[in-house]
Amino acid sequence: MAGTPIRRGSLPTRMADAIGDFSVATPARFALLVFAGLTALFAVLFSLPPATSSGHAAPLVDAIFTAVSVICVTGLSTVDMATFWSPLGHVFIFVGVEIGGIGVLTLASILGLIISRKLGLRQKLLAAGDANPLNLRKGLRVDAQALQLGDTGGLIVTVAVSVLVIELAAAVLLFPRMLLAGDDPWTAGWQSVYTAAMAFTNTGFLPSSAGLGPYAHDAWFLIVLMIAVGFGAIGFPVIHTLSRNPWHPRRWSLHVKLTIATFLLLLAGGALALLLLQWDGAQRGLDPGQRILQSFFQSSMARSGGFSTVDVGHLDGASLFVTDMLMFVGGGSASTAGGIKVTTLAILFLGAFAEARGVDDMESFRRRIPSDVMRLAVSVVLWGPRPSRPRPSRCSS
Known part of the structure; x- marks a missing residue:
């Protein structure tokens, strides 16, 4: 029923707690999963026909390459980025590079903070090491x-x-x-x-x-x-x-x-x-x-x-x-x-x-x-x- 609060022991709550515990316990693995999930998500988005200027689905290899490129902010491409993608495709590129520019480790820490409402010691060590190599x-x-x-x-x-x-x-x-x-x-x-x-x-x-x-x-x-x-x-x-x-x-x-x-x-x-x-x-x-x-x-x-x-x-x-x-x-x-x-x-x-x-x-x-x-x-x-x-x-x- 709409507006009914989720109970403490409900499935969404247990899933959120499990993800939060995983992000705190093993932040490096959580960061890898975040990177893999983002790459897969944007590969699917770039494969959509409305994402290209021609209205046809982009080849899978180009969609995956572009997804990795925008998440890693490499700037490399297998297509003409200005003309191959539609306005919607450029919106996907814009969002992807913003996420990639922030960094997977930082994004993983933010997600872990939102889900678990705290940063564990390992997360802090990982973030601090990424921010300052002298901390390693x-x-x-x-x-x-x-x-x-x-x-x-x-x-x-x-x-x-x-x-x-x-x-x-x-x-x-x-x-x-x-x-x-x-x-x-x-x-x-x-x-x-x-x-x-x-x-x-x-x-x-x-x-x-x-x-x-x-x-x-x-x-x-x-x-x-x-x-x-x-x-x-x-x-x-x-x-x-x-x-x-x-x-x-x-x-x-x-x-x-x-x-x-x-x-x-x-x-x-x-x-x-x-x-x-x-x-x-x-x-x-x-x-x-x-x-x-x-x-x-x-x-x-x-x-x-x-x-x-x-x-x-x-x-x-x-x-x-x-x-x-x-x-x-x-x-x-x-x-x-x-x-x-x-x-x-x-x-x-x-x-x-x-x-x-x-x-x-x-x-x-x-x-x-x-x-x-x-x-x-x-x-x-x-x-x-x-x-x-x-x-x-x-x-x-």
Whole structure:
């Protein structure tokens, strides 16, 4: 009967309790089940005839590949994402990348929190380890570890708020430029929201077959994309810390300091390398301001953003090598970016410097880094993903 409260011992209540106990007891397995369930769900959604522009069911392999791509926010595709899918299909893509951008571990923790109304110790350890690789070392650091475990709930709230605020702000800033490009208000509104989501989640899909062609030299548009991609790639733990102590670097954790420092060095170093390598190549004929803008944009997008204002197929070998290296590193831990993560690269360099100086301990920002973190970094690099080059741009020449 409608409105009748569910009894304590009813089947739905027992199922919810069982799922909650499972999520608390084995959060890693629960996260795998969440990932598998989401992939299967979106594969079914992409297989629906209304999801394609032709009105015919998408081939199963394309539906499954697209489902995995949007959940993993890889930005890879087997079809033309702008034209193959219908407006409903693009809605599925939008929802999928939002879920994938948050991250399966974070989503599993949120679901476990909703179902069980609490976060177990294993869930907190898993979430804390995903947010900060330094937490995965053996032993327990009472001063820092306990604080971060107790703050896991706040981090989850930060994830939800930052996704909403940053994407909305980026969409508002992109909307006028799309109106000036000739789009009607409805199209400009939808495409600005869609593009902002693809930027923050570092996915790189675009709703228009023209790609970034109309905005290839628009400083405002490209800078907004870079900022949105940067916020997504730097990681939710860093955003969480900056939102609490934006002007007090002394209160930042070692993980946050390493992430920001390495992130900015890679951005600037990549831009400088691409500027020099493409001075007489892809950037020939551009004024100095555009050369600098395009170099920083390529460096930012190569890390995981996926957008491109140049035809990647026409880049020289040296530029492609720099791009591949930046893509291999990616962004920060617990971010929407891929790669081995910037903290892993920082740990490797700190270990090399310590070995060159003949000292046993690695140090950074006057903090000692345990040796077992170095072993974890080496393992990540050895088993790390191979970089895939950005997709060719549809920019007009």
